[in-house]
Amino acid sequence: MKSKIFIVLFLFILLACQAVPQNNDSIAVNKQAIVDEIGRQVKIPKSPQRIISLAPSITEMLFALELGDKVVGVTSYCNYPQAATKIPKVSDTLHPNLEMIISLKPDLVLVTTASQLEQFTAKMSELGIAVFVIKSDSVIGVLGSIKLLGQITNKEQVAKNLIDSLNARLEKVKKQHLNQPAKPKVFFIVGTEPLITVGRKAFVTDLINLAGGQSISEDVETEWPAYSIETAISRAPEIILSPGSHSTENEPSKLTLPKGLEVTPAARTGKIYKIDGDLLLRPGPRIIDGLEQIAKLLYSEEKR
Amino acid sequence: MKKFVYLTPKLFFTTLSLLFLLLLACFSIAILFGSEKIPVLKILVASSNYLLGSPSGLSIELETILFSVRLPRAILAIIAGAALSVAGAALQALLRNPLAEPYVLGVSSGAALGAVLAIILAETLPVSQPLGAFFGAAITILVVYLLGQGKRGTSTDRLILAGVITTSFLWAAIIFLLTVASSAKLRGIAFWLMGDLSSSNNTLLGITLVINFLGITIIFLLSRSLNLLMVGEESALSLGVSVEKIKIALYLLASLLTGATVALVGSIGYIGLIVPHIIRMAVSSDHRLLIPASALLGASLLLLADTLARIVIAPRELPVGAITALIGAPLFVYLLRRSA
Numbered sequence: 072m073k074s075k076i077f078i079v080l081f082l083f084i085l086l087a088c089q090a091v092p093q094n095n096d097s098i099a100v101n102k103q104a105i106v107d108e109i110g111r112q113v114k115i116p117k118s119p120q121r122i123i124s125l126a127p128s129i130t131e132m133l134f135a136l137e138l139g140d141k142v143v144g145v146t147s148y149c150n151y152p153q154a155a156t157k158i159p160k161v162s163d164t165l166h167p168n169l170e171m172i173i174s175l176k177p178d179l180v181l182v183t184t185a186s187q188l189e190q191f192t193a194k195m196s197e198l199g200i201a202v203f204v205i206k207s208d209s210v211i212g213v214l215g216s217i218k219l220l221g222q223i224t225n226k227e228q229v230a231k232n233l234i235d236s237l238n239a240r241l242e243k244v245k246k247q248h249l250n251q252p253a254k255p256k257v258f259f260i261v262g263t264e265p266l267i268t269v270g271r272k273a274f275v276t277d278l279i280n281l282a283g284g285q286s287i288s289e290d291v292e293t294e295w296p297a298y299s300i301e302t303a304i305s306r307a308p309e310i311i312l313s314p315g316s317h318s319t320e321n322e323p324s325k326l327t328l329p330k331g332l333e334v335t336p337a338a339r340t341g342k343i344y345k346i347d348g349d350l351l352l353r354p355g356p357r358i359i360d361g362l363e364q365i366a367k368l369l370y371s372e373e374k375r
Numbered sequence: 376m377k378k379f380v381y382l383t384p385k386l387f388f389t390t391l392s393l394l395f396l397l398l399l400a401c402f403s404i405a406i407l408f409g410s411e412k413i414p415v416l417k418i419l420v421a422s423s424n425y426l427l428g429s430p431s432g433l434s435i436e437l438e439t440i441l442f443s444v445r446l447p448r449a450i451l452a453i454i455a456g457a458a459l460s461v462a463g464a465a466l467q468a469l470l471r472n473p474l475a476e477p478y479v480l481g482v483s484s485g486a487a488l489g490a491v492l493a494i495i496l497a498e499t500l501p502v503s504q505p506l507g508a509f510f511g512a513a514i515t516i517l518v519v520y521l522l523g524q525g526k527r528g529t530s531t532d533r534l535i536l537a538g539v540i541t542t543s544f545l546w547a548a549i550i551f552l553l554t555v556a557s558s559a560k561l562r563g564i565a566f567w568l569m570g571d572l573s574s575s576n577n578t579l580l581g582i583t584l585v586i587n588f589l590g591i592t593i594i595f596l597l598s599r600s601l602n603l604l605m606v607g608e609e610s611a612l613s614l615g616v617s618v619e620k621i622k623i624a625l626y627l628l629a630s631l632l633t634g635a636t637v638a639l640v641g642s643i644g645y646i647g648l649i650v651p652h653i654i655r656m657a658v659s660s661d662h663r664l665l666i667p668a669s670a671l672l673g674a675s676l677l678l679l680a681d682t683l684a685r686i687v688i689a690p691r692e693l694p695v696g697a698i699t700a701l702i703g704a705p706l707f708v709y710l711l712r713r714s715a
């Protein structure tokens with residue numbers, strides 16, 4: 072008797088398992104096989120209608136590509152644009168809710184390498200969900216991602232216009248510091264207890280370089296290293312930047328510097344600034360806004 | 376614990392002066408070495424100038440590195456190392472167990488949980504952090520003591536098990552709080568939880584300095600009673616020690632020392648275990664010597680560990696708790712096997 076129940080149960084589970092991919096096939100006939108940014112081959116519909124974004128940067132890209140109405144799930148950190156906050160939240164970027172994602176029946180889930188969701192990505196693929204991975208490790212890379220995203224979502228023209236305008240602004244920033252004699256030395260403080268800064272692999276370091284600055288902590292490879300205060304002092308940064316909250320716009324920051332950093336040229340000339348962290352730490356389309364803000368602070372003539 | 380050497384004034388003073396010299400040596404190492412190389416001669420000249428009150432003759436950057444970065448950090452290491460070692464020795468006497476230690480028993484984790492709660496609930500108050508850590512430590516000691524008590528008093532196995540269980544529970548609670556709360560102050564907390572001496576909170580440093588100094592002094596003054604307590608409560612009672620009062624005092628003092636220290640530097644493990652053990656094995660288990668000697672040796676070892684933490688992967692830094700645990704955990708296993 073017992074074994075019969077088990078067999079029935081087993082068959083039932085088997086059926087249930089097969090039901091998922093079959094459903095998907097019947098919905099989307101037109102599928103394209105595309106290689107994502109980490110070399111995985113993904114099958115997605117020609118024009119995805121139900122997109123889930125698992126990173127704030129991707130959400131911003133989607134809205135910039137006029138795909139906002141196709142987004143059915145975002146993370147709890149997706150606060151821009153305003154409309155994104157009203158979409159169901161399926162994740163806090165590091166811990167996506169798999170059940171919720173499945174129940175939203177997405178035809179495309181977008182993930183960034185920065186969230187380190189490799190295991191989760193594998194699991195979703197196993198379940199037949201189309202996961203497309205975006206790799207955003209440089210400003211140029213962000214432009215590339217926007218282009219690719221435009222291609223797979225049938226928004227090539229919008230993407231092209233967006234990239235052209237972003238590129239134009241990028242070139243303008245680059246031109247600004249072309250003839251400058253020396254690059255200002257920048258120290259980017261992520262946290263003060265302990266002192267945490269950005270290493271060469273961090274996205275912010277790329278921003279600083281493009282803006283015409285030189286990060287003093289570039290010799291460290293890791294993204295967010297805990298950094299020695301004495302090394303920071305002896306490298307004498309001329310400007311100290313720090314990610315601020317939403318509302319802080321270039322206001323001379325209330326950042327309490329770790330003891331000792333008050334003797335750096337940056338502190339003595341009062342060049343300590345907070346910039347909206349969302350503009351600096353999110354590899355999305357607003358990254359050029361962040362770049363322009365850094366460049367303005369690096370090469371502003373005004374005296375404080 | 377086997378070693379009971381009769382404590383002569385000569386032994387007392389030679390041991391303490393030798394350990395004091397060791398502390399001086401470790402202090403010098405901590406000042407001389409860091410991620411930035413500064414010539415020794417320059418430092419010596421600058422230091423003597425500093426003591427004489429004349430200009431140091433160094434560039435402002437180097438002066439700041441020496442006197443505003445390395446010096447306060449070295450002082451912090453001394454305060455924390457001494458307090459954790461004495462707290463360890465006091466807990467060992469209180470629980471009559473040589474393996475009792477703030478970290479192993481979960482007391483440090485309790486203090487950390489208290490401090491995290493305090494940060495979330497009252498960010499602005501500077502005393503809230505040590506106060507929260509104190510209550511966290513005090514409650515944890517009580518819980519571990521009660522859990523560790525069998526029908527025939529506390530046994531080592533029960534006590535260690537109680538510590539393990541309590542620690543894992545406390546860590547789960549800390550992780551829960553960190554996941555739920557998104558206070559900006561909690562950003563670097565993972566580093567702090569591992570034990571980190573880079574804190575630059577002067578108010579907190581002052582508070583902890585006073586608490587730790589007083590705590591260590593009082594425990595030292597109680598050392599005669601501690602000796603009797605180690606022999607056994609009955610004999611202590613018969614010799615006129617008011618056992619209950621001493622035990623409560625020890626309990627509060629150990630919580631206070633651990634709490635104040637953890638609030639400032641996070642949970643640095645195993646210092647409170649290694650240090651009293653070395654003193655007992657090498658010199659004597661008489662608390663009149665054990666307490667001050669542990670304070671000196673603990674300060675020296677933490678100074679060394681922190682110097683390592685600052686230079687091994689310079690200009691990056693390691694949490695010092697990682698270094699003490701790397702050395703301390705194997706030693707703990709060794710001591711556990713020996714005592715069994």
